[in-house]
Amino acid sequence: MDGMILPDAEWRHRAGLDGLVRVLGDVRFVGGCVRDTLLGIPVSDVDLATSLAPETVVQYLKEAGITAVPTGIAHGTVTAVIESGPVEVTTLRRDVSTDGRRATVSFTDDWREDAARRDFTMNALYADPATGEITDYFGGLADLEARHVRFIGDPYQRIAEDHLRILRFFRFLARFGDEPDGAALKACSDRANDLMALSRERIRDELLKLLVAKDAVRVVRLMLEHRMFAPVLAVRSADRLAYVAAREEEAGIAPDPIRRLAALVPSEDVEAVGARFKLSNLQRRRLSAAVIPPEGDTRALVYRAGQESAIDRILLSDYSVRDAVTAASWEAPRFPLSGGAILARGIKAGPEVARLLRQVEDRWIAEGFPDAARVDQIADEIAGGPLRSISSE
Structure with a gap:
């Protein structure tokens, strides 16, 4: 796949994007937008990498009349707000020090150095906005073609830099991967206890994304086999998750992270999990309700519990999949009496x-x-x- 050109895609014609690229000059598309375009899947976020210092990025944007929001300027990230939405612009950087939770960085003009500090090879692909030419320093194109999720360099070093990469490895495996990389899997397993040093919010966000990934059930089973959940969550089995996932697919209902979390953890633990992971009050109520066995007529359940909660409870129960389809398609009327x-x-x-x-x-x-x-x-x-x-x- 050497010398590959980034295919044309709808996101490359976003209003204001060409103008932003012209204003900044030395920029390349990077990360998910490049990876997902090569895989032929929709792109939601567009990220640019640049050799310009963050202060210079802000200056150029302001001079061009583009709103610049210093969302993470200490780490080199400025959000440019163009007509079609926000675009993150990040200065090339290298890590000065890391403690597994946060990094101190310095800025550089070396593109390879910037690529070397990223997590997986498939995320370290850069594309020239003008020519589409892709720059690949660490074999990311070949890994992407093989659906091989691989850390850049030494997996233990990458994990030491940011412990969340353990969960990210499994999420990427569930979303893009085929067979797990042996070295990566061993490193994640060996360093699983490092997850205890992370904030519950970071673990929550990564776990909820993992649970709705395409191959979540297989990867959760793999995580259980390697005791990956033990440091952060009591999970005994993936069987109920597999049951719910199969019923979602049969009913044509989109996977949902809160529903799948309710399926993953023991029913008696849902309230504690909601509190520990600092879910919103709405999410906590939904998580607790999801494990209550439904009773009676499906439409009555939708009316009393609300459509979302009714679908959760039906899919987690022994009600038929047809009941879930009914719940998803039926709009409850308003009570016509005051x-x-x-x-x-x-x-x-x-x-x-x-x-x-x-x-x-x-x-x-x-x-x-x-x-x-x-x-x-x-x-x-x-x-x-x-x-x-x-x-x-």
Whole structure:
């Protein structure tokens, strides 16, 4: 694959991108946008590498009237906001010191030196914006063609620089890989306890991405075999994850990281996991609800629990896949009665109104969500009829 040219792709015609490249001059596309274009999959984020110092990047952008946001300027990253969205521009750099969680860097004009500090060979590919010519210092093109996820240089050194690379290796293996690289797998296994030094947020973000990758089930089994979860999460088996993944595919429902996390960890641990990984309150409630076995009619479940939670609970249960399809395609109606309709039937304001309203709603659900005319009939039956008045009590 030597001398390869980056294929044309939709993202290369993003509004304002050519102008940004002209303003900065010495830049190359790098990382995921190059890798994913070569694989023929959609590109979401565009990253540029440059030999310009961060302050020079900011200056050039401001002079050109392009908004410059110093998102990570201490590490050389400036976000250029162009018409079609943000583009990260990062100065070539080398590591001065690392502790496995963060790095101190210095800037350089040596492209190979910048490539050498990256994690995997397939992520160290650069492409000239003008010609599309790809520069590959470490065999990334051949690895990409072979679907071989390989660390650049010594795997132990790469992991020592950033412990999160252990989880990134497995995520990339699940997304792009075939058979695991032996040296990489051994290094990750040997250094698994290094994960304990990382923040829970970094572990969470990487794990949730891994769980929805194409080959997540196979890779999670591999991780269990090598005791990779032990330092960070209690996982006994991948069987329930495999069960949910197969049902998602059969139902045509997109993989979801919270649903799959609920399938991965023991049911009794979901609340503790939500707290430990600092999930949002919404995510924590969803994670806890996902392991509650569903009861009754599918549409009633959607109405009461919400569509998202209903789908989670059905897919994790022994309900049929058809029920999941129903839950995903059915839009719950609004209850066509208000408290005012109960008051209009002569019921005094107070707790009794809410109680009767719930009774009407329960009957409405039990009868399969009939139309408003039937709801009025139910209300008449429960609240004493449309002509009832306060004075008649």
